[in-house]
Amino acid sequence: MSVDVDTVKRVAHLARIKVTDEEAGRMTGELNTILAFVEQLDEVNVDGVEPMTSVVHQQMKKRADVVSDGGYPDKVVANAPASDDNFFMVPKVVE
């Protein structure tokens, strides 16, 4: 399978990365190189093979359903590009 420039632009939009026409053109070539490389996986017979979900055989650890952390909103927003009264500030999203 290979991708065209329009597909690259659509995927870039899905990934929320703005690309120029020039970048999309260059990326199309690079992505097709990578997709051609991974195409050799089609040679492998994977009938009846379970997909890997974990390399280590271990029950998923669970913690007690209690509040164990928190209470420091000032720390949570300390790195925000814009915050006010311990809220993250973003451009208006509702009219």
Add this chain to the structure above:
Amino acid sequence: MTELTKLTLAEARARLAAREITASELTQAYLAAIEAANPTINAYVAVTAERALEMARRSDERLARGEGGALEGIPLGIKDLFATEGVHTQACSHILDGFKPPYESTVTANLWADGAVMLGKLNMDEFAMGSSNETSYYGNVVNPWRREGSNEALVPGGSSGGSAAAVAAWLCAGATATDTGGSIRQPAALTGTVGMKPTYGRCSRWGVVAFASSLDQAGPITRTLRDNAIMMRSMASVDAKDTTSVDMPVPDYEAAIGRSVKGLKIGIPAEYRIDGLPAEIAALWQQGIDWLKAAGAEIVEISLPHTKYALPAYYIVAPAEASSNLARYDGVRYGLRVPGEDIADMYENTRAAGFGAEVKRRVLIGTYVLSAGYYDAYYLRAQKVRSLIKRDFDEAFDAGVDAILTPATPDAAFAPGAFSGDPVQMYLNDVFTVTVNMAGLPGLAVPAGLTGSGLPLGLQLIGRPFGEETLYTLGTVIEEAAGRFEPGKWW
């Protein structure tokens, strides 16, 4: 003062404990070495001199009281991927501009609890994506090694290029690093240092900036095997904050150094004899086999038939996980924000300006292979191939193999730009290391020789799950036979 930086971690530990030197002297010696070398080597992206001297002063107090921890007063460098409270933590990406976490990663917290001193944060490929340290927002790291009679700059490998270069150039006693496809072992091999990627789940990933969560593991890069074992014991832990952290006690890895290898069965995988393997690397591999055999190990030919599919499967699984993990960088909660017409435009502008070319490439590949209609053909198939890769290793271990010996890299250090324009050629650097991440196994890179032009080469030992001690035991045989390798100081 420069002599102090040449001490191994183990030697420094002994002299600190005997109070022949102080942690403050040792730390000052490293800070002076960094100040002199960093404009050339570019291994550090942030130096925390004041904090280092304060930590060293407290170490000296504890040592005076006879209360020193396992790493008391040992100055370390920390890869920029580890969250360090109040200190530069940006995965060497522009998108985390100015980020200073209000918390400490479990691995670094373990090191400080054992008395280690933080010198600063180390350069790396952006978000650990790269094999040459050329994708860092903070510029290339320069390998302290150069070809004999040449002034040409070489890359230190990646993504832990700053860690490997800092250790090789005596700019820290040891360094933390991380490995998703070879990012500890490949730079270790290219700089003549020792790098351990432990079993998945051995070191906590909590507070380590995520790249591909099912593959990422932290480990140490050091100048000797013993130093590596010492640091590994402090980095590893059982951590309730990481659900993939494994509930197993941490062994005393240092005790494995010097144990007998008699009767250990070493597998030599036929599939690693790839086309175009340089004769020097093939000869080094044979030398390693001979060394282990002479020490009493039994050598057996094995087959890992799905080896060639590990790299293509990796380039589906890792970008897929990366595209999900990197979705969090949206200009809202931390780091860079580039304004836009509306919130979606702000996201797109921020991510366009904040991510470098390699990161964008991988996020797009990941988004594509996970998108509707392609998930089964790419991601699901890659995860099935991954099961087959692990099965190959399981069968070898079930047949009694204790460890596997391979080359660490397909070649020695190369010049910057050598693989620009063809991402797949760069990815092939990880052809021998990536299988280990796909199967979650431990892998150790040990310096084993020099090329004809005087550049270091490494061998890789692959172990059973949680077989790190066996790797340290076997690695010591190679280290003792090969000797240690140091660059001539030109910087």
